[in-house]
Amino acid sequence: MTTPRKPYVRRQYWNEPTMGWWENFYLFEVARGLAITGGVFLRNMGKWMTGRKGALTSYYPEETRADYAAGNRGKHILTQRPDGRPQCVACNMCATVCPAQVIEIDAAFDPDDPAHPKYPSRFEIDYSRCVFCGFCVEACPEDAIRMVKETPDLPGFDRDRMWLGKEELLNWQPHADVAKPYPVRPAAEPGRSPDA
């Protein structure tokens, strides 16, 4: 014979809503709700009528919010060396780590700069597929790619126009790497080969 199981009683951890006759009558509370929403309507309408903005949202592509957080992962930029060339050494780490595989880099040889002979001749990001995870920034050993808080001007009618090239990455908001001060490049002396 099995012992009778104790019936499961669910523990009540919430408060029962208590409504007095005032709330139960419903019409008064409806009137209060209408007063609240109507008040918001009148307030916002008054703002629009007097030439101010009566909304919390923004006209997105025309108007971007000024209050992005400092750490917001927005548009990518490439940092510059003092002479204006990209700090990127075309190591392809960002392109490798990128989960959306949107970074395309073509490396090239720069005989003028013996310390950094490899540089990107092409650096492009496909913003139609970028997921803004920030892994490229994490992976970069040279602090060459960063994300600023401003958002990219994304909306468009054509995917092919959503590629960001090296020129824009470098020059849209030029940043220099202050943590890594480069000595000013000496002017090339005549009769001295660059790799001596």
Place this chain on the structure above:
Amino acid sequence: MNAPDLAISLVYIAYALAVLLTFGAILTWVERKQAAIMSDRIGANRAYVRIPFTQVKLIWLGLFHGMADGLKLLLKENFKPLAYDKLAYALGPWLAIVPVLLVFAVVPFGGQLDPGRLFPGLAGWFGGRTYPMQIAPIDAGILIVFAFSGISIIGAMLAGWSSANKFSLLGALRAGSQLISYELVMGLTVLGLVLIFGTVNLASIVERQSGTVLGFLPAWGIVYQPFAAILFLIAGIAENKRTPFDLPEAESELISGYFTEYSAMKQGIFMLSEFIEIAIIGALFVTLFFGGYNLPWMNDTGFVFPGGHAVPLSHGWVVLLQLLTFLGKIFLLCSFQILVRWTLPRFRWDQLLRFAWKFLLPLAIANLVVTAVALWAQQA
């Protein structure tokens, strides 16, 4: 019917159709914008009309979104469900919109029109006759209103039943029981007003509201019957099947209720009839409780303010003021209905019926009894 009468009738019908369809089109925009402003948003503002051969884009606060919607509905696929009753399916939208339009026939949208005084050149043709600004000046006004709103129930029921879709059928059943319940409340609330004014002719009801009570209050129905006004507005919103009474088409439960299987312009007709019905409910409320086309202290010859100060107006100005007053009052009522729609959450089904039968109906009957007793005491 002679030629001048016919001409006047045609002008009235054209005016009524223009007003109703314009209200139907404008209210889609008003609803979007008002909802947006109420909830701190901006609202639809992208559709534009580009002036040909220029780059000038007219946006006009998104006024063209309604136009874009209509165009989209016209161009969409005219889908038909596989198994349906062809006749009933085709009749559904028309039975929904035609009665709504017909109700406006008995609503007076202005006072007496004397075309001979407006156009002195035609005075001989009209022969000094005056016309009430009402398409069908018949004595059975309120009865006609209820008869036609009864027909629109059939439209919803037919549409839901003939679609051969369980969601549609559920929506149709809900629509039927809801509309019948709330029509009862609506009728009982109006009865108190009928007792006071002693007539069901809408034109005479409005004329009775043109004076003043206690010397300064406009003698509007809402002054005599404030409770009936509130109950009538509630029942009217329920008749219109809009939130918080939108159980027949509850999107989150029934896709879109009794017109789930309708597509393209057939669905557009249901939407249009819903928006026109907002204006119709507003027009009825204005006619019964807000003095119709009357401005406070205004009569057929001008204003007479409580202090005794009089401002005479010519016949043309009086007619124009009456038309504009009526439209303005309807617009305010429409705006209020949209406010209600974007404020209150939807009822549960049992709450909806309980609200009608156990709350509104007893209140309406009590209102009627009190009115009758008060009138009896006054006469005795």
